[in-house]
Amino acid sequence: xxxxxxxxxxxxxxxxxxxxxxxxxxxxxxxxxxxxxxxxxxxxxxxxxxxxxxxxxxxxxxxxxxxxxxxxxxxxxxxxxxxxxxxxxxxxxxxxxxxxxxxxxxxxxxxxxxxxxxxxxxxxxxxxxxxxxxxxxxxxxxxxxxxxxxxxxxxxxxxxxxxxxxxxxxxxxxxxxxxxxxxxxxxxxxxxxxxxxxxxxxxxxxxxxxxxxxxxxxxxxxxxxxxxxxxxxxxxxxxxxxxxxxxxxxxxxxxxxxxxxxxxxxxxxxxxxxxxxxxxxxxxxxxxxxxxxxxxxxxxxxxxxxxxxxxxxxxxxxxxxxxxxxxxxxxxxxxxxxxxxxxxxxxxxxxxxxxxxxxxxxxxxxxxxxxxxxxxxxxxxxxxxxxxxxxxxxxxxxxxxxxxxxxxxxxxxxxxxxxxxxxxxxxxxxxxxxxxxxxxxxxxxxxxxxxxxxxxxxxxxx
Amino acid sequence: xxxxxxxxxxxxxxxxxxxxxxxxxxxxxxxxxxxxxxxxxxxxxxxxxxxxxxxxxxxxxxxxxxxxxxxxxxxxxxxxxxxxxxxxxxxxxxxxxxxxxxxxxxxxxxxxxxxxxxxxxxxxxxxxxxxxxxxxxxxxxxxxxxxxxxxxxxxxxxxxxxxxxxxxxxxxxxxxxxxxxxxxxxxxxxxxxxxxxxxxxxxxxxxxxxxxxxxxxxxxxxxxxxxxxxxxxxxxxxxxxxxxxxxxxxxxxxxxxxxxxxxxxxxxxxxxxxxxxxxxxxxxxxxxxxxxxxxxxxxxxxxxxxxxxxxxxxxxxxxxxxxxxxxxxxxxxxxxxxxxxxxxxxxxxxxxxxxxxxxxxxxxxxxxxxxxxxxxxxxxxxxxxxxxxxxxxxx
Numbered sequence: 001x002x003x004x005x006x007x008x009x010x011x012x013x014x015x016x017x018x019x020x021x022x023x024x025x026x027x028x029x030x031x032x033x034x035x036x037x038x039x040x041x042x043x044x045x046x047x048x049x050x051x052x053x054x055x056x057x058x059x060x061x062x063x064x065x066x067x068x069x070x071x072x073x074x075x076x077x078x079x080x081x082x083x084x085x086x087x088x089x090x091x092x093x094x095x096x097x098x099x100x101x102x103x104x105x106x107x108x109x110x111x112x113x114x115x116x117x118x119x120x121x122x123x124x125x126x127x128x129x130x131x132x133x134x135x136x137x138x139x140x141x142x143x144x145x146x147x148x149x150x151x152x153x154x155x156x157x158x159x160x161x162x163x164x165x166x167x168x169x170x171x172x173x174x175x176x177x178x179x180x181x182x183x184x185x186x187x188x189x190x191x192x193x194x195x196x197x198x199x200x201x202x203x204x205x206x207x208x209x210x211x212x213x214x215x216x217x218x219x220x221x222x223x224x225x226x227x228x229x230x231x232x233x234x235x236x237x238x239x240x241x242x243x244x245x246x247x248x249x250x251x252x253x254x255x256x257x258x259x260x261x262x263x264x265x266x267x268x269x270x271x272x273x274x275x276x277x278x279x280x281x282x283x284x285x286x287x288x289x290x291x292x293x294x295x296x297x298x299x300x301x302x303x304x305x306x307x308x309x310x311x312x313x314x315x316x317x318x319x320x321x322x323x324x325x326x327x328x329x330x331x332x333x334x335x336x337x338x339x340x341x342x343x344x345x346x347x348x349x350x351x352x353x354x355x356x357x358x359x360x361x362x363x364x365x366x367x368x369x370x371x372x373x374x375x376x377x378x379x380x381x382x383x384x385x386x387x388x389x390x391x392x393x394x395x396x397x398x399x400x401x402x403x404x405x406x407x408x409x410x411x412x413x414x415x416x417x418x419x420x421x422x423x424x425x426x427x428x429x430x431x432x433x434x435x436x437x438x439x440x441x442x443x444x445x446x447x448x449x450x451x452x453x454x455x456x457x458x459x460x461x462x
Numbered sequence: 463x464x465x466x467x468x469x470x471x472x473x474x475x476x477x478x479x480x481x482x483x484x485x486x487x488x489x490x491x492x493x494x495x496x497x498x499x500x501x502x503x504x505x506x507x508x509x510x511x512x513x514x515x516x517x518x519x520x521x522x523x524x525x526x527x528x529x530x531x532x533x534x535x536x537x538x539x540x541x542x543x544x545x546x547x548x549x550x551x552x553x554x555x556x557x558x559x560x561x562x563x564x565x566x567x568x569x570x571x572x573x574x575x576x577x578x579x580x581x582x583x584x585x586x587x588x589x590x591x592x593x594x595x596x597x598x599x600x601x602x603x604x605x606x607x608x609x610x611x612x613x614x615x616x617x618x619x620x621x622x623x624x625x626x627x628x629x630x631x632x633x634x635x636x637x638x639x640x641x642x643x644x645x646x647x648x649x650x651x652x653x654x655x656x657x658x659x660x661x662x663x664x665x666x667x668x669x670x671x672x673x674x675x676x677x678x679x680x681x682x683x684x685x686x687x688x689x690x691x692x693x694x695x696x697x698x699x700x701x702x703x704x705x706x707x708x709x710x711x712x713x714x715x716x717x718x719x720x721x722x723x724x725x726x727x728x729x730x731x732x733x734x735x736x737x738x739x740x741x742x743x744x745x746x747x748x749x750x751x752x753x754x755x756x757x758x759x760x761x762x763x764x765x766x767x768x769x770x771x772x773x774x775x776x777x778x779x780x781x782x783x784x785x786x787x788x789x790x791x792x793x794x795x796x797x798x799x800x801x802x803x804x805x806x807x808x809x810x811x812x813x814x815x816x817x818x819x820x821x822x823x824x825x826x827x828x829x830x831x832x833x834x835x836x837x838x839x840x841x842x843x844x845x846x847x848x849x850x851x852x853x854x855x856x857x
Contacts, residue, residue, distance in 0.1 A: 334804070337800065337803075385848060402835055406839040413752070442508070443747075444508065444509060449834070452832075
């Protein structure tokens with residue numbers, strides 16, 4: 001039986017190891033974790049940040065018996081010819097080497113550090129007061145005082161809200177005009193901005209950070225924001241150093257095929273470091289699905305990975321948000337509902353009655369029903385407003401005709417009844433009707449309606 | 463002995479007053495003197511661009527032979543009123559004539575507003591209001607050459623169409639961030655700009671006109687728009703100069719101040735149409751003007767209580783071949799209003815609903831306005847079925 005060596009101990013690695021055991025994998029499984037802690041659920045970091053969960057509570061279940069888990073061990077090189085991984089142990093044991101039959105890279109991603117003067121010290125380490133938010137250790141280091149969060153993507157928004165709940169004064173700075181604008185579109189982003197302000201988060205939108213000094217962040221318009229802590233939420237970069245050094249194909253992430261195989265058939269990659277079908281997903285759900293697929297591949301099943309449809313549900317208690325697919329989604333039709341007074345917004349991109357993308361804010365019921373339809377590629381009901389509001393679908397009674405007392409020609413106050421009477425009196429063409437009733441002789445805008453009425457009357461008498 | 467009504471102005475609304483009164487005044491109570499500033503009797507000003515699409519001035523006229531031959535109507539063309547004397551109840555005209563009245567209706571309309579930018583008075587600059595204006599534009603137009611229209615409202619797009627019909631290549635400059643800012647929202651305005659661009663009309667929004675020189679218009683954002691000919695359609699101002707000599711009150715934004723019976727403080731004088739500020743508000747569309755004319759005609763015939771109850775400012779037009787309509791509270795100004803929109807690459811439709819998300823308040827239709835008549839009648843009522851079905855989208 002083959003020995004599987006996993007580099008990385010995040011959610012993707014954790015899921016893989018458990019699935020392998022469930023599928024009856026009997027070979028050895030070794031996990032190298034760079035962090036000194038056991039695996040934990042990174043997605044719940046903001047719950048540690050706001051104090052609602054103690055750090056231990058986000059630990060993932062223990063690895064199955066027999067799994068060799070090496071914590072505080074950082075892989076530094078892969079010798080593919082000899083199928084060896086070289087690693088450095090933090091406890092002073094020096095360099096170690098691990099053999100593999102199959103190697104799995106689950107190295108994740110690292111925070112992207114923006115090129116802002118003063119953020120790094122000479123030598124590259126982050127300056128005093130500057131933090132990222134990727135590990136449990138990051139959560140524990142936030143000191144007292146005011147926090148500036150830089151970057152209002154999903155993580156930045158989640159972190160700002162979490163810090164606010166923990167009682168910090170928080171300013172969220174973003175170079176675009178709306179928070180999460182790329183995901184939510186301008187209208188959705190605007191609504192989110194309003195809700196964030198309601199929840200006490202200060203927003204600085206449309207400005208770039210250009211400098212940092214302990215205690216303050218300098219913006220491109222010359223103003224400074226108080227920043228006893230500067231929390232960088234400016235995106236992540238797939239951790240591909242090992243793969244690159246080992247000569248594996250790397251684009252944005254480590255390139256893998258449908259069997260999650262890199263350019264070396266004995267090396268796989270999953271999670272945030274992997275690039276499948278040209279995309280690095282960055283979502284924990286995708287990482288889990290890749291882990292599931294890879295476990296079956298390693299167990300000898302003939303399966304191929306198909307990326308699930310992306311669904312993003314930010315952890316923003318008090319604001320229900322979901323983003324499905326891509327914002328415009330290449331839809332042929334776009335339907336929106338907006339209710340700014342009640343903090344509700346929805347946008348559905350549709351093609352042949354199927355959802356290709358959606359943004360939903362403040363509509364928890366619609367998030368559930370729309371996600372279902374999207375996930376299963378089912379047609380949406382004809383009454384989309386009812387779908388979004390969670391009310392009963394309406395169906396026309398066929399009574400969509402103009403009432404007799406409807407004013408057809410607004411300029412001249414001519415009712416449908418007057419026109420029908422004139423038509424029955426022999427005025428069959430537009431000029432005759434105009435002479436008889438004055439309809440269409442003002443702005444002329446009602447001419448199509450008068451023609452339609454004539455056609456309907458003709459059918460009636462037909 | 464009939465009493466004398468003097469109507470100052472023979473535009474669409476002044477004309478409507480005359481025909482309304484002549485239709486209903488069976489006892490012959492009134493004789494009417496109409497002072498028309500232009501050399502032609504009233505014509506359909508809303509269809510002006512069709513003047514370049516094969517319709518003649520005669521076809522645009524609103525005054526038929528019966529009216530012109532009516533002995534109770536004296537129409538004085540090319541005659542401008544210069545002063546009012548309310549104590550002697552007389553009107554003085556440009557040729558020195560003094561006409562006495564028992565009732566006077568001001569229907570002087572409005573004049574185009576020309577922003578005072580450098581070069582606005584060059585010979586290449588025109589306005590778009592009268593048939594004479596159009597004749598002047600036609601004389602100056604050169605097929606294939608570029609032109610500029612300052613103002614992207616209803617009239618501006620009509621003017622752009624007129625230039626197109628004359629074979630010119632018009633560009634439109636609008637100060638607001640999108641076209642038709644008074645009627646539609648940003649999405650509809652942007653779609654309209656895209657659709658008219660497909661017809662060869664380039665649109666510059668969100669920028670002021672800085673200066674005009676022969677051959678080009680310079681915009682505040684630095685763009686230089688090539689233009690042999692410039693048409694101003696940047697809004698209108700009520701023609702209320704007579705208020706000064708007559709001591710009549712004007713509204714803050716201009717216009718003869720009248721009550722909801724369209725009466726000035728002088729019980730013998732009314733104002734209707736674009737020159738009237740009903741309780742301070744001026745209306746720039748024909749339907750409200752017509753309602754005012756009807757209300758005044760009724761009062762002149764003894765229905766003292768006839769009032770102008772406000773008017774539906776819904777609009778449906780075909781602008782440069784793109785159908786556009788707006789009705790009710792199209793811009794969702796009602797507190798707590800919600801919006802439902804539907805867009806395809808070439809259409810955009812919006813329903814504005816009350817906070818219950820079920821009662822129709824208004825809407826905007828762009829690219830396809832076939833649902834307009836039905837939706838307009840549903841304003842203020844609950845939707846009888848789904849928005850898609852009402853918009854004619856349910857397949």
